[in-house]
Amino acid sequence: GAVVSQHPSWVICKSGTSVKIECRSLDFQATTMFWYRQFPKQSLMLMATSNEGSKATYEQGVEKDKFLINHASLTLSTLTVTSAHPEDSSFYICSATKPGTGGAYGYTFGSGTRLTVV
Amino acid sequence: AQSVTQLDSQVPVFEEAPVELRCNYSSSVSVYLFWYVQYPNQGLQLLLKYLSGSTLVKGINGFEAEFNKSQTSFHLRKPSVHISDTAEYFCAVSENSGNTPLVFGKGTRLSVIA
Numbered sequence: 001g002a003v004v005s006q007h008p009s010w011v012i013c014k015s016g017t018s019v020k021i022e023c024r025s026l027d028f029q030a031t032t033m034f035w036y037r038q039f040p041k042q043s044l045m046l047m048a049t050s051n052e053g054s055k056a057t058y059e060q061g062v063e064k065d066k067f068l069i070n071h072a073s074l075t076l077s078t079l080t081v082t083s084a085h086p087e088d089s090s091f092y093i094c095s096a097t098k099p100g101t102g103g104a105y106g107y108t109f110g111s112g113t114r115l116t117v118v
Numbered sequence: 119a120q121s122v123t124q125l126d127s128q129v130p131v132f133e134e135a136p137v138e139l140r141c142n143y144s145s146s147v148s149v150y151l152f153w154y155v156q157y158p159n160q161g162l163q164l165l166l167k168y169l170s171g172s173t174l175v176k177g178i179n180g181f182e183a184e185f186n187k188s189q190t191s192f193h194l195r196k197p198s199v200h201i202s203d204t205a206e207y208f209c210a211v212s213e214n215s216g217n218t219p220l221v222f223g224k225g226t227r228l229s230v231i232a
Contacts, residue, residue: 006161032217043208043224044162093161097217107152107212107220109161 002028004096006110013084013117021079021113023094029074030096034107035067038091047092050077084117091115120145120211124223131199132231139194139226141183141209151192152210152220153183162208168192169214179203204230 003026013019023033031052036044048069049057056069066088068080077096081088093112125140143149150169154162166177173185183194192209206227210220 010159034219041227043222044220046219046221049219091159095162095220107164107210109154109163111161112159114159 002096002098002108004030004094004108004110006094006113008113009111010114011116013115015085015117016083018080018082019084019115021081021092021094021115023077023079023096023110025075025096025108028096028098030077030098031074033071033077033094033096035069035077035079036093036095038093038112040091044093047079052077081115084115086117089115089117120147120149120213120221122209122211122221122223124209124226126226127224128227128229130229130231133201134198136197137195137199137203137228139207139209139228141192141194141223143190143192143209143211145190145211145213148214149211150214151183151185152212153177153181153192153194154208154210155179156206156208156225165194165207199228199230201230201232203228 005024007022033050035047038044047062050069050071052071058064071077094110095107097107121144123142131137152167153165165181166175168175168185176182181196206225208225209223212220
């Protein structure tokens with residue numbers, strides 16, 4: 001199977017600080033990973049598509065300077081929330097799929113990170 | 119671009135009763151279709167997916183879904199639900215080429231009543 005590990009599961013930080021969230025594909029190489037944000041009782045909204053070795057592609061309305069994405073290896077993508085504010089509090093989830101399969105393999109999701117900014 | 123509509127935001131059902139969660143999609147290209155389940159403060163778990171072939175897809179936990187191209191629907195069903203099925207269910211679609219992201223519906227909260 002395919003396993004995606006996301007860390008940390010939850011984090012509380014002070015307003016103005018930065019938080020890094022890691023997403024790792026444990027048993028496969030993921031050239032593409034996706035980052036989603038989920039507000040309480042709402043659906044998942046795509047924030048950005050992370051491609052190994054290149055710049056991430058951000059969805060309209062997502063501040064790329066606030067949500068820094070780095071995909072430096074085939075198994076790791078990171079999302080850094082810079083200068084976090086209370087409105088950044090949310091549930092962040094990453095997902096990955098095996099390269100070359102499109103969606104046929106299925107999208108494996110991390111367990112999510114609950115970010116609370118105080 | 120694709121879009122997904124989940125017609126019911128909440129579905130209460132008694133234990134051991136059947137349930138159907140509705141999903142309709144819109145796309146100008148061929149798509150893959152998925153159903154995911156999410157428990158509180160957790161990630162998403164794949165229930166089933168439709169790629170091609172048989173329009174009736176069986177998944178985990180006794181769930182199944184039927185792809186209907188003419189009605190652009192992919193409704194999820196289970197003949198007899200359990201308390202443990204209480205969760206949020208998301209229908210999602212992706213293009214069937216390339217590593218394109220999933221587009222999600224707004225979700226349906228299934229509440230199973232004892």
